[in-house]
Amino acid sequence: MNNFIFTIPTTAYFGKGQINILGNTIKSHGGSKVLLAYGGGSIKANGIYDATVSQLNGAGISFVELNGIQPNPRIESVEEGIRIYRDNNCDFILGVGGGSTLDACKAIAAGVKYDGPVTDLFVDESGISSRITAVAPLATILTMAGTGSELDMGGVITVGEDHKKKVVLHPLLNPKFSILDPEYTYTVPEHHSMAGVADILCHLMEQYFTPDVAATVQDRMNEGVMKAVLEEAPKILADPQDYDARANIMWASSMALAGFQFVLGKPGFPFPLHGMGHELSSMYDMTHGVTLALLTPSWMRHTISTAPQQLPIFAQFARNVMGVSEKDDTIAAEAGIEALEAFYAAIKMPANLREAGVKEEDLEVMAEKAVENGNLGILTSIGKDEALQIMRMAF
Template identity: 45%
Template sequence: MNNFQFHNPTRIVFGEGSADRIGELASSYGKTVLLVYGGGSIKSTGLYERTIKQLKESGITFYELPGIEPNPRLSTVNKGIDICREHGVDFILAVGGGSVIDASKAIAAGALYDGDVWDFFVGKASIQQALPIGTVLTLAATGSEMNGSTVISHWEEKLKRGAGSAHLYPRFSILDPSLTYSVPRNHTVYGSVDIMSHVFEQYFSLTTNTPLQERFCESILQTVIENVEPALANPNDAAARANLMWCGTMALNGGQISLGMQNDWASHGIEHEVSAIYDIPHGAGLAIIFPNWMRYVYKQRPDRFAQYATRVWGIDPAGKSEDELALAGIQATRDFFTRIGAESKLADFGIGDDQLDRMAEEAVRYGAIGSFKRLEKDDVREILRMSL
């Protein structure tokens, strides 16, 4: 176990009906609010009306930034920053999934920065302050509701980059599982893949002596695996939706499940290059890339992959070598993703091999990626090739 620091000040308000506390919570932080949301699903579900009614009743002046993209774009973030500056916004309320929350974080940082917000995403500046934000989560996936990270895309340059800061932790996050009943089937799938992928990035680590952390990771993986199919079979399954939502938050709340472990994040880096160019859903990209990353790297530490196979997938180790177990666990992962309806290859999105070089090049733009196995450009290209 490595030394670590941990500090997660986000207040979680979890449970059916918690979305009735939006006004009360928002008004304790701000008087002039920017309401950020996505493609309009919150209007069809009634959450939009429910939100603005509460904001009005709480005496809050609010402005709106609708239309956050699934891969949120810098240009949209800049629109939000302009609104904040023009109207003296003092609090940002994100109502949506990880994209909306990530965009809100970028706006929060950019609004108080005397420069181009993109600076934070390319290492030109670090975030020193941000407007406070709160979230109302509508999709179990990214964990952005309880961490200080954000990922946005520079669409014109086909770049997708992340930034993080202690200043970006939401002040509160409302986690009402009933808001996810209406999530389309494929987003339930992609969100679940995303949750599992966040755990993978932490669990497949070279750090030794982390038994509690490994078990926390395995706990989330097992619970997601148990609950995805019930949620798909019955979208209003309150138990499954609640479990997926809490798994999503715990999977990436400032790295709490893996404190003291070196994380990897190469697969996310590779996926970002794919969706930066092709704009495919993040979870879909991860479902394609992760099993191939696993196959490419498992020999770094077959014991961890064997443990994964037995503990998470319940694969009987009897008569199997460590490598065989490891590969069986990887195959179980691939099979599960396929069974729940996630894509298995880039070709499923019509993606061919013409941009492999560019994506590999961009992935290692700042140097080799990953820590479980350091990946150079050729490694990334090979993983992408395996994913075709």
């Protein structure tokens, strides 16, 4: 196992009624004028907005609002948030929503402390956003489980006319605290709930499928969380207000990327599926988790074919996570992939790219864009040709 540093500076307030700590906890972090950021109108329809405002008013905290943050958040929302924060002399940011809102808030938090354009702050060749030296304090109220942004240091922002996905990543971007109330996810539509499940599962798998460096603790913990996701997601389909199922999925989302714990001690930080999936979101504005479900089985088969020495990790996944009992690694690995495909079908993900509305003539452009900053992957190298093969297989 390689050396690593592990820290999670975010405090998680998990469970029913945790909104009641909001006002005083913001004050304890020095907040007196808050930028309250959120997406569409759902938090007003389900009462979360009123509960948030009541907490702020009760603690004597003034606030201004940034609303309308889109799924796959745009740089324009980030720039507007920076302007509002500065014009109103804010000293704290509160993001209320799912991963898109939280990601935008992280970019805002960095941008308000930087003199140049916020586009300077995306990940560079160092692997982090090295120009970030200070950020505004940030807290989050999570309303949809999936991205893990409530307990990690990264965010993804959509930039430019070609909707390119860019990443902000820095330890300073960990929220000061996050409120995680599973009841706040009851009203999330089924499709988005299950897309969040696919996102969680892919976060876990992309940390799992790395070269073997005897990181046994990380892998066994990861397997347990993956199994929990497989078990709990169908319960939400059966009953959207199953508190324990919602709680387990929410906590799995947070744990999947908490301090990037399951990739600690491993080589690299590959996430090739995210690299390709972002291009589907960019071109088709496709829900992030759906893109990952569409690509994962094809990526798995491609990797086994081009790097057969990696077969044992896929066979291990099949046995330890998907419940396959086959002793032969090749047969076991394929059975595991088929079981994963059956799970995606059970949670109502599209069966292939064609069914999801992708045009075959767009595949080559997306493959090229996916690797424009370098090849993807760590088990096997994915350049344009390999990305195109994977996408065609998924088509």
